[in-house]
Amino acid sequence: xxxxxxELQYTKTHEWVKEEDxxxxxxxxxxxxxxxxxxxxxxxxQVGDTVAAGESFGDVESVKAVSDVFxxxxxxxxxxxxxxxxxxxxxxxxxxxxxxxxxxxxxxxEELLDAKAYEEVCANEA
Amino acid sequence: MKLLFERSVQGRRSDILPEITxxxxxxxxxxxxxxxxxLPEISEVDLGRHYTQLMKQTHGVNDGFYPLGSCTxxxxxxxxxxxxxxxxxxxxxxxxxxxxxxxxxEVLHKxxxxxxxxxxxxxMTFEPAAGAHGEYTGLLLIRKYHQDRNDSERINIIVPxxxxxxxxxSAAMAGFKVVNIPSNGKGGVDLxxxxxxxxxxxxxxxxxxxxxxxxxDPNILEITKIVHEAGGLCYYDGANLNAxxxxxxxxxxxxxxxxxxxxxxxxxxxxxxxxxxxxxxxxDFLRKYLPCHMVEERDEFYYFTDPEKxxxxxxxxxxxxxxxxxxxxYILTLGKKGIPEASGKAVLNANYMMHRLKxxxxxxxxxxxxHEFVLSLExxxxxxxxxxxxxxxxxxxxxxxxxxxxxxxxxxEALMFExxxxxxxxxxxxxxxxxxxxxxxxxxxxxxxxxAPHHCPIGRPDDVKAAREPVLKYEFND
Numbered sequence: 177x178x179x180x181x182x183e184l185q186y187t188k189t190h191e192w193v194k195e196e197d198x199x200x201x202x203x204x205x206x207x208x209x210x211x212x213x214x215x216x217x218x219x220x221x222q223v224g225d226t227v228a229a230g231e232s233f234g235d236v237e238s239v240k241a242v243s244d245v246f247x248x249x250x251x252x253x254x255x256x257x258x259x260x261x262x263x264x265x266x267x268x269x270x271x272x273x274x275x276x277x278x279x280x281x282x283x284x285x286e287e288l289l290d291a292k293a294y295e296e297v298c299a300n301e302a
Numbered sequence: 303m304k305l306l307f308e309r310s311v312q313g314r315r316s317d318i319l320p321e322i323t324x325x326x327x328x329x330x331x332x333x334x335x336x337x338x339x340x341l342p343e344i345s346e347v348d349l350g351r352h353y354t355q356l357m358k359q360t361h362g363v364n365d366g367f368y369p370l371g372s373c374t375x376x377x378x379x380x381x382x383x384x385x386x387x388x389x390x391x392x393x394x395x396x397x398x399x400x401x402x403x404x405x406x407x408e409v410l411h412k413x414x415x416x417x418x419x420x421x422x423x424x425x426m427t428f429e430p431a432a433g434a435h436g437e438y439t440g441l442l443l444i445r446k447y448h449q450d451r452n453d454s455e456r457i458n459i460i461v462p463x464x465x466x467x468x469x470x471x472s473a474a475m476a477g478f479k480v481v482n483i484p485s486n487g488k489g490g491v492d493l494x495x496x497x498x499x500x501x502x503x504x505x506x507x508x509x510x511x512x513x514x515x516x517x518x519d520p521n522i523l524e525i526t527k528i529v530h531e532a533g534g535l536c537y538y539d540g541a542n543l544n545a546x547x548x549x550x551x552x553x554x555x556x557x558x559x560x561x562x563x564x565x566x567x568x569x570x571x572x573x574x575x576x577x578x579x580x581x582x583x584x585x586d587f588l589r590k591y592l593p594c595h596m597v598e599e600r601d602e603f604y605y606f607t608d609p610e611k612x613x614x615x616x617x618x619x620x621x622x623x624x625x626x627x628x629x630x631x632y633i634l635t636l637g638k639k640g641i642p643e644a645s646g647k648a649v650l651n652a653n654y655m656m657h658r659l660k661x662x663x664x665x666x667x668x669x670x671x672x673h674e675f676v677l678s679l680e681x682x683x684x685x686x687x688x689x690x691x692x693x694x695x696x697x698x699x700x701x702x703x704x705x706x707x708x709x710x711x712x713x714x715e716a717l718m719f720e721x722x723x724x725x726x727x728x729x730x731x732x733x734x735x736x737x738x739x740x741x742x743x744x745x746x747x748x749x750x751x752x753x754a755p756h757h758c759p760i761g762r763p764d765d766v767k768a769a770r771e772p773v774l775k776y777e778f779n780d
Binding site for chain 2: 211214216217237239240241243264265
C-alpha cells in the first residue's frame, strides 16, 4: 500500500496539492508514479500561464506511455520545477518531495480529497 | 558490434562508378559544403557482414511467430515481392512520357478500383506515404469539405479513448481540436457520451472498427448516424481492416472516408521504417477535394487528372508505387474468395489463442474478439511482481516476438496479441504452451523473468536510460 502524507490533499486523477499562504504546490502521487513506471520526460507550462481546475496543464512520459497531468486548481503558474525537466527520475524517487508547479491567484479548486479518501480511490482502481 | 564509421578505412570502396561522359560541373561556390562530409569508406564484403550481423540480432516474420498486436505482422507471400521486382516497375522514372508507362498506370487504376470495392468507397488516392500521412490527408478532406460549404465553426474531431495515438495527433496537425470520449463497459463507443459531444462545432469522428481492443462495435450504424445528423463526417482508420476485409465495408458502416495501411493489410513487409503506403478513399461527394494525380482511363489510355477543388499534392509524384504493386498482386492472387478467407482466419486464430490462454491469463474484455485480443496482467503483477514487460521479454527466449505492451492505454499491464491469418495451428499451439510456461515461471521464479531474455544476442536493453539519455548521432573525433 502506498503512503500518502496526511498533510496533503489529493485529486481523483492522482495529483497531490499543498496550500501555503495562497500558493498551491502540485505534484504526482505515489500511485501515479508507480503506475507510470520510470518517467523519462516531463512537459510543464510556463510561468504566467493560466491553468484550469480539472484540465491538463502538462504531461509526463514514461517508458510505457504519455499521460496528461491535471490541475487541481484554477489560477496562474507562479513557478515551475526546472530541476525535473533535466532529471525526471526525481518524480519516481521522491514523489512527495518533488513538486511540478506552484500556482497562485487561485480562483477555484477541483474536488480535493484527504489522504484516507484518496486511498479509497486508489483501492477501487486496482 | 562495430558501427560502419568504426569499420571505415580511408580510400576503401565498394563501388566502381562508370566514367563521366557529360563533363564536369561545379556548383556555385555559395552552395558548397564548408566541411568535408563524413561518409564511411567500406568494402563490399565488410558492408555485407555488418548488415548480416545486424540481421542476426533482430526478429522478423521469417524467424518466428510475431504476434505484435495492432501491427498485423503477417507473412507476405513471395510472389508479391517478385512482381514488385519486375524491371518494368522498377526501372522507370516518374517524369517519363505516360505512353511509356501505361502498365504502371493500369496498376494504379486497377488497385484503386479493387480497394474501393473492398472499402465501399468511390475514389482513392495513393499519394500518402503511410498510415498517419493517410490520416492527415483524410482530415484535410474533411476540412476542405466544411470550408467549401463556408461552415467555419466545425473545428472539433471526436476520438474515442481507445484510439491509436496517431488519430488525435493527426487531427491536431490538421488544425482541429481533439475531443476525447470514453469507452463503454464493453470496450465500444459510449453512445451517450458521443451524443453529448457532437454539435455545430463537430467536424468529424475518427474511428477504428474493430477498435484497438480487437472488438467490433455493434453500434457502428448508430454511431455514424449520430455524427452525420450533427453535420459531421466519419473517418475510418483502416488500421484494423485485416479483421473485416471482404466481409464488411467501412462505406456500408456509414464512413465517408478511410485510409488503408497497404503495408499492413496488403502484403508489404513492414516495421523496418518503410516504405509504406496509406491510400485514402472517399465517397463521391468528397472526390473533388482529393490530392492531384488521379488516374483515369479514356479510349484505352490512362492519364493523370487533378480533381476540381484538389487540396494539391501531399507527396512528391504518385506515392510509394511499388507498395501498390504488391497490394494489387496480393488482391489478385487471393481473389474474391481468398480475401474474406484471410480475414476469417485472422479472427479465428485470435479467438483460438485467446480461448486457450484465458484460463490462466485475464482477458481484458472477455467476449468474442476480432483479429486481436488484449490480456491484462495486473493481477499477475500484483501477485508475483512479474509485469507485462517481463512476460514479453521472456517470450523472446523462445523465439517469439513480444506482443504489443502497455497498449491500449485503458487496460493496465496490457499485452495485445494479433496472431494473423498466416500462422498455422501448430505455431499457435506452440506459442500457447510457451505463454503458459511463462505464466508458471512468474510464480516459481519471478527473478528469472525480471532479467529475461537470457538467450538472445542482446539481453535486456536499458530502455529507461535510452529514453533519458538518448545517443542520437555518431560523434566524430574531429
